[in-house]
Amino acid sequence: MSLAVSLIGAITLALGLAIYKLIFNIPRLPSYIPGPPSPSWVAGNVIDILGNQERMGGLESQWYRQYGATIKTKGTFGRDILMTSDTRALHYILNATGYRYEKPQEMTISMTAIAGPGLPTVNGMVHQRQRKMFSPAFSESRLRTFTPVIQRVSKNLSTGIRNSLGKNGNVVNVHLWFGRAALDAIGEAGFSHCFNTLLEGDCEISKTLHHIFDDTGASKSKVFRVVMWALENFPVLQELSARSPVGINVHFANFKSRSKDLVADVVRSAKQSVGDDEVKDMLSILVRANQGEDAKKKLSDEELLAQAASLIVGGQESSGTTLAWIFYYLGTNIEIQEAIRQEISDIRARIGMDAQLSIQDYNGMVMLNMVIKETLRMHPIQSKLTRAAQVDDIVPLGEPLLTADGRTINHIPIKKGQVVECDAHGYNRNPAVWGPDAQIWKPQRWEEKMKNPVNAVFGSSLTFGAGPRGCIAWRFAVMEIQAYTTEMLENFKFEPSEDTNAVVAGPGLFSSPRLLGRGGDAQMPLIVTPLRS
Numbered sequence: 001m002s003l004a005v006s007l008i009g010a011i012t013l014a015l016g017l018a019i020y021k022l023i024f025n026i027p028r029l030p031s032y033i034p035g036p037p038s039p040s041w042v043a044g045n046v047i048d049i050l051g052n053q054e055r056m057g058g059l060e061s062q063w064y065r066q067y068g069a070t071i072k073t074k075g076t077f078g079r080d081i082l083m084t085s086d087t088r089a090l091h092y093i094l095n096a097t098g099y100r101y102e103k104p105q106e107m108t109i110s111m112t113a114i115a116g117p118g119l120p121t122v123n124g125m126v127h128q129r130q131r132k133m134f135s136p137a138f139s140e141s142r143l144r145t146f147t148p149v150i151q152r153v154s155k156n157l158s159t160g161i162r163n164s165l166g167k168n169g170n171v172v173n174v175h176l177w178f179g180r181a182a183l184d185a186i187g188e189a190g191f192s193h194c195f196n197t198l199l200e201g202d203c204e205i206s207k208t209l210h211h212i213f214d215d216t217g218a219s220k221s222k223v224f225r226v227v228m229w230a231l232e233n234f235p236v237l238q239e240l241s242a243r244s245p246v247g248i249n250v251h252f253a254n255f256k257s258r259s260k261d262l263v264a265d266v267v268r269s270a271k272q273s274v275g276d277d278e279v280k281d282m283l284s285i286l287v288r289a290n291q292g293e294d295a296k297k298k299l300s301d302e303e304l305l306a307q308a309a310s311l312i313v314g315g316q317e318s319s320g321t322t323l324a325w326i327f328y329y330l331g332t333n334i335e336i337q338e339a340i341r342q343e344i345s346d347i348r349a350r351i352g353m354d355a356q357l358s359i360q361d362y363n364g365m366v367m368l369n370m371v372i373k374e375t376l377r378m379h380p381i382q383s384k385l386t387r388a389a390q391v392d393d394i395v396p397l398g399e400p401l402l403t404a405d406g407r408t409i410n411h412i413p414i415k416k417g418q419v420v421e422c423d424a425h426g427y428n429r430n431p432a433v434w435g436p437d438a439q440i441w442k443p444q445r446w447e448e449k450m451k452n453p454v455n456a457v458f459g460s461s462l463t464f465g466a467g468p469r470g471c472i473a474w475r476f477a478v479m480e481i482q483a484y485t486t487e488m489l490e491n492f493k494f495e496p497s498e499d500t501n502a503v504v505a506g507p508g509l510f511s512s513p514r515l516l517g518r519g520g521d522a523q524m525p526l527i528v529t530p531l532r533s
């Protein structure tokens with residue numbers, strides 16, 4: 001009995017100390033860094049950012065106008081967070097300092113719960129090793145081998161939508177269809193798996209993904225924040241996540257177990273096809289590279305499985321949502337829709353009606369590419385790229401800050417462990433970078449060559465990230481978006497429906513479109529009318 005009591009006492013003490021350390025022994029920012037007041041010690045500004053604002057990024061933009069491009073906000077249990085939309089600070093953190101700023105542990109724990117130890121989750125040398133091995137699958141020359149897959153998926157996309165329409169058009173939630181197209185393309189190009197959701201409807205994996213992306217932004221209550229904090233900080237609790245009171249963790253666990261079953265088969269067959277001359281998909285390319293590595297650098301089976309799951313998580317909602325926003329703007333700007341249709345007609349006049357467009361054709365369509373870049377700028381799927389300093393450091397600022405005590409500063413000293421939110425949404429709409437019309441969708445701004453002060457991987461905006469962790473698949477994603485947009489505009493006309501003016505981005509972590517004040521799943525309702533039968 002006394003042994004049990006001592007044991008319980010020891011565990012309680014250890015847990016108490018761990019919680020004390022996590023809450024009170026955390027790095028603090030200098031008190032003079034300006035920022036908004038925190039409405040609650042428990043939840044900080046997080047609930048307002050993720051749940052209480054009408055649309056993603058509105059509140060942060062207001063804070064930047066009021067306090068400057070870099071601010072101090074509060075996280076759960078009063079944690080200081082440095083949030084920045086400043087060009088120089090972002091370049092320094094994401095790019096110039098390599099791995100000095102890593103994804104924070106609490107974030108990687110959650111991501112591991114979804115996809116395992118794949119590229120988006122691991123840090124430092126492990127990340128460097130995985131990235132080096134996976135990169136050839138996403139090179140410019142590889143892209144050409146994936147073009148037929150993407151064009152096949154675009155045909156299925158138009159067939160699927162056409163089959164769902166009445167003769168005179170219909171209101172279609174295009175977000176759903178683009179998400180299906182993105183998943184089908186990743187299945188085939190990523191690991192030769194045919195999800196076929198465009199022709200057969202959602203599968204278990206796509207349904208689970210909808211839940212994950214729909215729930216992630218729903219951090220509206222303090223209780224939810226505290227539970228998430230506990231799950232993020234105590235990995236052991238993740239094991240119980242399937243039974244946790246937080247719906248999203250049930251979905252994490254579901255996705256992990258479903259994708260594990262699927263990709264175990266995929267990895268097995270990729271290993272068997274290693275001798276084939278023609279390697280068909282991204283995972284087979286990785287498995288082949290892995291076979292040739294020396295034992296110390298080889299990826300384990302768990303790491304291989306995690307890459308396939310990471311492709312699904314990283315590539316489905318991101319491409320689907322970007323496409324939904326592109327069609328929102330095309331639906332509400334008919335003249336731009338027509339201008340792209342004219343670009344397609346010009347190419348058709350040259351190559352014929354039945355020929356497939358080439359990558360050069362896609363890249364040569366000026367208006368199409370301006371629309372893509374501008375929409376990516378306005379709607380970065382991941383609004384914040386979160387990092388934690390691995391050492392004490394000094395962050396340089398491009399836009400000086402006026403401190404609470406009236407000084408002007410160009411640098412911010414930070415301590416090891418300090419969490420920094422690199423605000424992609426804030427940067428993409430920062431007037432110091434994009435001019436006074438930064439909040440307006442204006443594709444023509446890309447007629448002039450844009451500067452790229454943060455060394456972003458594509459299109460000068462931070463939507464695909466920057467530096468060693470920038471999106472590995474950006475070329476693939478851009479080609480997908482080009483191909484589906486072209487196919488859609490050749491086959492259908494898009495117009496706003498009654499609900500289109502209720503569409504807003506977020507709020508939440510992801511810029512998924514939603515109907516303002518109506519809750520529910522992501523939506524992009526447009527009237528879609530076939531152009532030819």
Ligand code: HEM
Pocket residue numbers: 119120121131186190310311312314315316318319322380381382385386462463464465466468469470471472473474476477
């Ligand atoms: C419009 C489409 C897409 C956007 C906007 C996008 C955006 C991003 C961003 C911002 C990151 C970096 C996150 C960070 O630094 O914290 C990232 C990483 C990643 N993305 Fe994408 N992505 C897109 C499409 C895709 C697709 C189609 C795939 C898979 C086929 C994919 C796979 C990945 C992977 C594996 C990573 C992790 C890279 C690493 O950490 O080294 N993404 N993506």
